[in-house]
Amino acid sequence: MHRQSPEEAAAVARENAEASGYRTLLGYPLSEWGEGRAIIAMDLDARRMNRAGVLHGGALASLIDNVCGFAATYAPADAPPRFCVTLSLAVSFTGQAASGKVRATGTLKGGGRKIVFCSAEVHDDSGNLIGFGEGSFR
DSSP states (O other), X not given: OOOOOHHHHHHHHHHHHTOOHHHHHHTOXXXXXXXXXXXXXXXXXXXXXXXXXXXXXXXXXXXXXHHHHHHXXXXXXXXXXXXXXXXXXXXXXXXXXXXXXXXEEEEEEEEOSSOEEEEEEEEOTTOOEEEEEEEEEO
């Protein structure tokens, strides 16, 4: 596991203090953030479950989208924030989670000056892969 630098920890603190409305609605903080990588952890509760009592696919897709976006836009705490929009997103659901916490890890895979490509995996508390995805971002 990557050990966060003080600069990365400050960037995480700034981002969590200025969370977007959608991120606030879903209620998940940014856990780790650095150049080309990000981690979001989310507690599972009734707000995030579908009718079958497991994590809703839309919430899982949102985690993948958001963690990829963070991986693409790291900015140190003393730099202006960077933003991106999702151009495409493909998500695969490989398991279910009904309790505990899920952890989404996003990685910048490559790209150019304007368009980048990222991938993400989401694991449950036991380390089981419950979803993964990839997307392009501008």
